[in-house]
Amino acid sequence: MTEKAAWNVLAAMAALGTGWAARKAATALWQRASGTETPQDPADRSVTWGQAASWALLAGLSGALAQLIARRGAAAAWERMTGEIPPGIRRV
Numbered sequence: 511m512t513e514k515a516a517w518n519v520l521a522a523m524a525a526l527g528t529g530w531a532a533r534k535a536a537t538a539l540w541q542r543a544s545g546t547e548t549p550q551d552p553a554d555r556s557v558t559w560g561q562a563a564s565w566a567l568l569a570g571l572s573g574a575l576a577q578l579i580a581r582r583g584a585a586a587a588w589e590r591m592t593g594e595i596p597p598g599i600r601r602v
Contacts, residue, residue, distance in 0.1 A: 513597050517584075517588060517596045517597050517598070520584050520587065520588060521581060521584045521596075523584075524581070524583055524584040524587075525576070525580040525581075525584075528576040528577070528579050528580040528583075529573065529576050529577075529580070531576065532572040532573055532575065532576035533569075533573075536568050536569055536572040539568065540565065540568060544561075548565055549561050549562055549565045552565065552566065584596070
């Protein structure tokens with residue numbers, strides 16, 4: 511396996527774990543704050559614009575944070591394991 515392929519596997523595994531955790535956290539936060547289930551289909555006319563937009567913002571933010579945490583965590587693990595920065599990552 512090439513170094514780049516190994517890095518992609520490590521980053522993907524980290525993204526899967528944090529993505530799952532982010533979705534669970536966003537769902538729990540929504541349920542606690544609103545007292546309702548998450549909107550299953552924002553196009554459903556029984557879901558208000560406010561509910562749809564709020565869920566989209568919460569889901570998007572949690573997904574973006576999960577991606578950041580996963581990439582930085584995977585990069586730190588790669589550096590600990592190899593002593594080098596991951597392939598394709600540039601230091602500024």
